[in-house]
Amino acid sequence: MLWRAACRVATRIAGPSPPRRGLRLRGLDQSPHPPGFSDVVPPTEETVFRPLYMDVQATTPMDPRVLDAMLPYLINYYGNPHSRTHSYGWESEAAVEHARQQVASLIGSDPREIIFTSGATESNNIAIKGVARFYKLRKKHVITTQTEHKCVLDSCRSLEAEGFKVTYLPVQKNGIIDLKDLEAAIQPDTSLVSVMTVNNEIGVRQPIEDIGRICSSRKVYFHTDAAQGVGKIPLNVNDMKIDLMSISGHKIYGPKGVGAIYIRRRPRVRVEAVQSGGGQERGMRSGTVPTPLVVGMGAACELAQEEMENDHKRISLLAERLVEKIMSNLPDVVMNGDPVQHYPGCINLSFAYVEGESLLMALKDVALSSGSACTSASLEPSYVLRAIGTDEDLAHSSIRFGIGRFTTEEEVDYTAEKCIYHVKRLREMSPLWEMVQDGIDLKTIKWTQH
């Protein structure tokens, strides 16, 4: 009785109903004051509507508990962790080592195997260039896939310019590599295989355990870019026989500008350092370790470990809800990527007969993207979609929906409704849709006379 009364009171005083996300970005400061340092105090209430955030693959909001863990190291405990002579240094170092332990326990490794970097891009560079260059006298071959992140592909390209041979494994229609292709590609002079755990554009999960098994039996190092998978799916570097792993801070509700690389010690993986300097981080990544960022990342990893199951269950439900709503109300919608070997929080849908950019612009009160953030400036359809064999026209109409820890059911419902409304509206305007409705098969149309 008391419990129910308490719940009633709690729901009534749980604040105003969440502001309806509007199309307006009005209410902005129209005065000629210079931005930032005006005498007008910026409002602390959310008077301006901002779009719903459905792009968690690009970055995630920081969890308040992570920010709280970082604050002391931004304010009072500002010492350099490498200062050995005073307590500022000692307490900062203790914090860094504690964070290292938190990151290590998330992936099942030893803390000595974690090196902090500036992000997953730097970790990928260290892994690929560092390993390849160390073993370059006898091993000149590197294997990766066509759907990797740009930083991996670009590192491989720069290795090719140095004289290495790189094999880019194709992926099947569902986005997953064929293990037989991998086995055939491994040669006696292969030093490294790099396959990402969860793809950032279509959300497919590669069979990491199988790849790890193959690589360890053929004595080839296995690197995985786990930026989108760490803290979201259970990963264990020993069970999955992973030798190198890249971790990104800002994909798991931590701060931007920090990441980590896991480098196996038993058996030892030798890596040539990419960044020279004072020998910090076991000589593999010189430079002052940014204590507040690293503490934030450690806290984010610990939280991820606690909340993983809960978050995964919730995100799966929300993802099913979104996909079910959209697909039951709209015909001709294709989900890119394998439906089973898939991380539920990343949904990539192609809406036929609708142009992706125009749909993104129509959904202006939802923050979405049609591919990865690094490629969002170009008009080319994503290379990942091309690699999985999507038709050119479907590749142009794809949208990526991201669902994370902070996404609510209301946001998912709103996104689905708006998406359905705008797709229907854009299709009404589309001559291609008219032709399809009349029963014409678009592939039989001759678009030009010559």
Next chain:
Amino acid sequence: MAASSRAQVLDLYRVMLRESGKFTSYNYRTYAIRRIREAFRENKNVKDSAQIQMLVNKAKRNLEIIRRQLNMKIPCQIGFASNVSM
């Protein structure tokens, strides 16, 4: 310290929900309220008093975190972003 009584736990629950409702960010507010409800509901039937005390301490730490964040009064609008229009 005396073991936390039912009334104290309920009081803590009420206070946490009330403070969480003050978050200005929609996502943080809804997450905090939802997570607090889930956590208290999940541990409703815990009988071991040492475990109850541990959970209560954890909840108190989280309440401190919420209070600290709310005290910071971070502005929701920043100057140079006001040029963005859609």
